[in-house]
Amino acid sequence: MAAAPRWRERLFALYFLSHIPITLLIDLQPLLPAGLQPPALTELLQWYAASFRDPLMLQPPEWFKTFVYCEAFLQLPFFPVAFYAFLKGGCKWIRTPAIIYSTHVATTLLPILAHILCHDFSKAELGGPRTQRERLLLLSVYLPYLLIPLLLLFTMLCNPHYSHTEKRKRK
Structure with a gap:
């Protein structure tokens, strides 16, 4: 059976490690x-939010916080496991967890991207992207977190190495 292209496994490993x-x-x-984070990290977050005009990170709406909770309690424990599986390569057992992860992430990214593209930020306290260029810049930050999980999902579903069916022994 054909193995997954090694460049994809390396990309997935890097993605999970960097995450x-x-x-x-x-x-x-x-x-x-407030006040629990080290000042340097708070400054980094404020720099990011100002540079990319991302109000979701400084004043997250409740729907966005639910996605962050999912990231903390569902995704974060999975990152080192996925990193190991893709770094090692050829780990067929990662298929089902990777399908669950990639589907979940793609589902959460759609409302975020829709919010960036369609929300009227002109009345927002912290602002947000107001021009098409600013929206595209912010979109460019979030888009890899949709595209790589979609590539992961495609790989898990379509690559023969991961999508094989196990033969069961007959008694």
């Missing part, structure tokens, strides 16, 4: 009480 510090240092900040 660990991003989640711990940036993404989870909206869930922490």
